[in-house]
Amino acid sequence: MSEAPLLSVRAVDAGYGHVDVLENVSLDVGDRKIVALVGRNGAGKSTLLRTISGLIRPRRGQIAFAGANLAGARPDAIVGAGLLHVAEGRRLFRRQTVDDNLELGRYGLRLTQAEHARRIERIHALFPILREKRGLHAGSLSGGQQQMLAIAQAMMRAPKLLMLDEPSLGLAPVLVDQVLDAIASLRAEGVAILLVEQMVERALEIADDAYVLQNGRIIASGPAREIAAGDALRAAYMGEHGAAARA
Amino acid sequence: MDLDTLAHGLVAGSLYALVAVSFNILYRPSNVFNFAQGELVMVGAMTFASAMSVAGMPWIVAFAATLALVGMICLVEERIAVAPILKRAQTGTAWVITTLAVSLIISNLVGRIWGPDPILVKPPEPLSMDSLNVAGVRISSYEVALVICTVALVAMVERAYQTLQGKAVMAVAEDREAALMRGIDPGRLGRWSFFIGGAFAGMTGVVAAPILYASTSLGPDLLLKGFAAAAVGSIGNNRGALIAGYIIGLTEAFGAALLSPGYQEAVIFLVVLGVLLLRPEGLFGRPSARTV
Ligand SMILES: Nc1ncnc2c1ncn2[C@@H]1O[C@H](COP(=O)(O)OP(=O)(O)O)[C@@H](O)[C@H]1O
Ligand SMILES: [Mg+2]
Numbered sequence: 001m002s003e004a005p006l007l008s009v010r011a012v013d014a015g016y017g018h019v020d021v022l023e024n025v026s027l028d029v030g031d032r033k034i035v036a037l038v039g040r041n042g043a044g045k046s047t048l049l050r051t052i053s054g055l056i057r058p059r060r061g062q063i064a065f066a067g068a069n070l071a072g073a074r075p076d077a078i079v080g081a082g083l084l085h086v087a088e089g090r091r092l093f094r095r096q097t098v099d100d101n102l103e104l105g106r107y108g109l110r111l112t113q114a115e116h117a118r119r120i121e122r123i124h125a126l127f128p129i130l131r132e133k134r135g136l137h138a139g140s141l142s143g144g145q146q147q148m149l150a151i152a153q154a155m156m157r158a159p160k161l162l163m164l165d166e167p168s169l170g171l172a173p174v175l176v177d178q179v180l181d182a183i184a185s186l187r188a189e190g191v192a193i194l195l196v197e198q199m200v201e202r203a204l205e206i207a208d209d210a211y212v213l214q215n216g217r218i219i220a221s222g223p224a225r226e227i228a229a230g231d232a233l234r235a236a237y238m239g240e241h242g243a244a245a246r247a
Numbered sequence: 248m249d250l251d252t253l254a255h256g257l258v259a260g261s262l263y264a265l266v267a268v269s270f271n272i273l274y275r276p277s278n279v280f281n282f283a284q285g286e287l288v289m290v291g292a293m294t295f296a297s298a299m300s301v302a303g304m305p306w307i308v309a310f311a312a313t314l315a316l317v318g319m320i321c322l323v324e325e326r327i328a329v330a331p332i333l334k335r336a337q338t339g340t341a342w343v344i345t346t347l348a349v350s351l352i353i354s355n356l357v358g359r360i361w362g363p364d365p366i367l368v369k370p371p372e373p374l375s376m377d378s379l380n381v382a383g384v385r386i387s388s389y390e391v392a393l394v395i396c397t398v399a400l401v402a403m404v405e406r407a408y409q410t411l412q413g414k415a416v417m418a419v420a421e422d423r424e425a426a427l428m429r430g431i432d433p434g435r436l437g438r439w440s441f442f443i444g445g446a447f448a449g450m451t452g453v454v455a456a457p458i459l460y461a462s463t464s465l466g467p468d469l470l471l472k473g474f475a476a477a478a479v480g481s482i483g484n485n486r487g488a489l490i491a492g493y494i495i496g497l498t499e500a501f502g503a504a505l506l507s508p509g510y511q512e513a514v515i516f517l518v519v520l521g522v523l524l525l526r527p528e529g530l531f532g533r534p535s536a537r538t539v
Contacts, residue, residue, distance in 0.1 A: 107431050
């Protein structure tokens with residue numbers, strides 16, 4: 001990669017109150033790449049995504065996105081720059097309808113009626129179930145449908161980079177495949193993806209690059225294929241009874 | 248059963264419903280209950296009365312000026328008494344004290360400006376407070392208009408929550424952090440909601456003035472019964488507030504007519520207490536719940 005990456009995290013420290021979680025974390029996501037971020041529970045993966053999306057202020061370090069410095073920027077400004085975060089547990093507006101959730105996905109964007117309709121149309125083509133369920137409360141959808149809605153909601157904004165935190169969490173195996181396939185097809189549409197996923201093998205299959213996080217530090221990085229074959233991954237999951245291999 | 252009592256109950260209930268809706272407008276994005284709301288209604292009534300009778304402004308000008316002023320007061324309250332507290336802890340409850348303090352400050356200041364004498368306010372032409380005989384019920388044209396306008400206003404407010412900005416407010420109410428992740432700025436929606444909720448309280452004062460007279464002692468009574476209507480109707484639920492407003496207004500009217508006027512307050516709060524003991528979340532379910 002010669003030109004600057006789309007997202008570049010440099011030497012970031014972050015945490016909660018007096019708790020330090022991330023230490024000297026650096027990470028790049030290139031244009032139109034899928035980058036997997038793996039590591040066992042509590043390693044700090046969600047904390048890193050939350051820091052990038054502005055929910056947590058980094059104590060130190062730089063975060064550059066599409067040429068602009070985002071460290072310390074407000075979450076709505078970061079979303080406005082085209083960096084979307086689909087949180088762990090999906091965090092949909094459960095008491096609003098599927099259609100309302102999609103509409104909220106474009107909050108603050110000036111879209112013509114026609115462009116709005118076009119985006120909805122494209123989402124329905126990708127996830128037909130969301131058309132079927134359009135008038136229902138998001139909270140009444142199944143886990144897989146909710147995950148699709150969460151991704152679709154982010155797609156309403158046509159983001160440059162999508163950060164997905166454990167999209168397969170709690171899904172039946174068939175649905176895991178469906179969601180991961182959908183993620184791979186997003187790259188084909190020009191969206192870069194930073195993927196946190198417990199199904200490590202599956203994630204590394206669709207990813208271009210990967211980072212391994214352990215106790216708040218990056219212990220390995222490189223092409224996803226090499227990470228999948230390397231020792232760092234096994235070291236990172238040691239003590240979790242091969243949870244990584246099960247995927 | 249006395250139909251006049253029914254009319255009385257509906258008129259009073261309309262005012263309680265309006266106060267309750269003004270509570271809800273502020274509550275939705277902030278989860279804050281503004282205990283100064285009763286005094287804001289009072290300031291609305293007094294400002295409007297002065298603008299009409301002292302400054303001689305046309306009705307519509309006095310109306311607009313009152314809404315703008317009370318909206319601004321409420322926005323200032325948000326900036327100095329609510330935002331700093333929510334900034335420190337989103338789930339803090341110190342706003343109970345600070346909004347009560349604002350209530351007392353307003354009440355004291357207003358006492359200095361206006362004094363205790365109530366001001367008579369005439370309804371806008373062609374409405375009047377003269378009693379008409381509508382199918383055997385004595386009610387004025389202004390009171391009929393008030394009941395109709397109340398229902399229309401609540402419907403309008405509910406429609407506003409169907410716009411994208413309104414849906415964003417509901418999103419903040421449900422999950423503030425999730426809203427942040429969608430590019431919604433809860434602070435901005437909170438400020439707008441305080442301004443609009445304040446203006447709504449001011450408007451309630453304007454429409455109440457011809458019926459109750461504009462008086463500096465208006466606040467506490469409307470605060471209490473408006474609060475009761477909001478709680479019985481499920482906090483955050485405007486349709487619930489409308490129905491609960493009428494329940495409370497009718498209970499009060501019939502309590503006064505059937506028992507003695509001395510017991511009317513007691514009867515209201517027995518009903519409120521009974522409802523909340525059986526259904527702590529109010530008659531209309533979760534705040535802001537919607538059925539499809
Ligand atoms: N709100 C919080 N306050 C304090 N500590 C937290 C908070 N959230 C997470 N942590 C801690 O930060 C560490 C990293 O958590 P997290 O980023 O959620 O890990 P992961 O997503 O990799 O499972 C854990 O030790 C966790 O206990
Ligand atoms: Mg996590």
